[in-house]
Amino acid sequence: GAVVSQHPSWVICKSGTSVKIECRSLDFQATTMFWYRQFPKKSLMLMATSNEGSKATYEQGVEKDKFLINHASLTLSTLTVTSAHPEDSSFYICSARSSLGKDQPQHFGDGTRLSIL
């Protein structure tokens, strides 16, 4: 089946540093990838939709300059949390949808737990 790999799975860093999270579709091409944030015991909140070769579409309230998204190829999207602060600590999950057709479901990565000290 379709596999989405997310790396790293867990990262701890100091306040003020930038952190990059990678999302790869391993056995399919994904025109569209999605980035979610999940707070403890809460649902997944869509942060942005990443389209290969074009700018990401951010949801209302999500800072574009804070959460940089790059989708340079059909199998890789990256989320960079710039100048991270403790309030950015969260669980970030990516998903990818095959470019074969609009009826394709989303496949999720394992998520990245980000802890900012």
Add this chain to the structure above:
Amino acid sequence: AQRVTQPEKLLSVFKGAPVELKCNYSYSGSPELFWYVQYSRQRLQLLLRHISRESIKGFTADLNKGETSFHLKKPFAQEEDSAMYYCALRGGGYQKVTFGTGTKLQVIP
């Protein structure tokens, strides 16, 4: 705007009892509805989708446009069904997916 509501945060049932996880949605167009499941320490995975009209692991869900619902049902709960279940709706120009807040299903042996 699209919205998904799962009214129950926790649903506890005994093994062998029927299960119904509720999901209601609001969307102005024709939505696609999904159920995702997340077992303990595992990734979110697709359970079923309304357009497939299939039964996965004994679960079924019927889209009721009149009631704007997509409840997930299983006649006899099993212990391995214990997990978090998320109802999701796909719509909009970019086909973005909106998730409900999730329901934790706890099957008591």
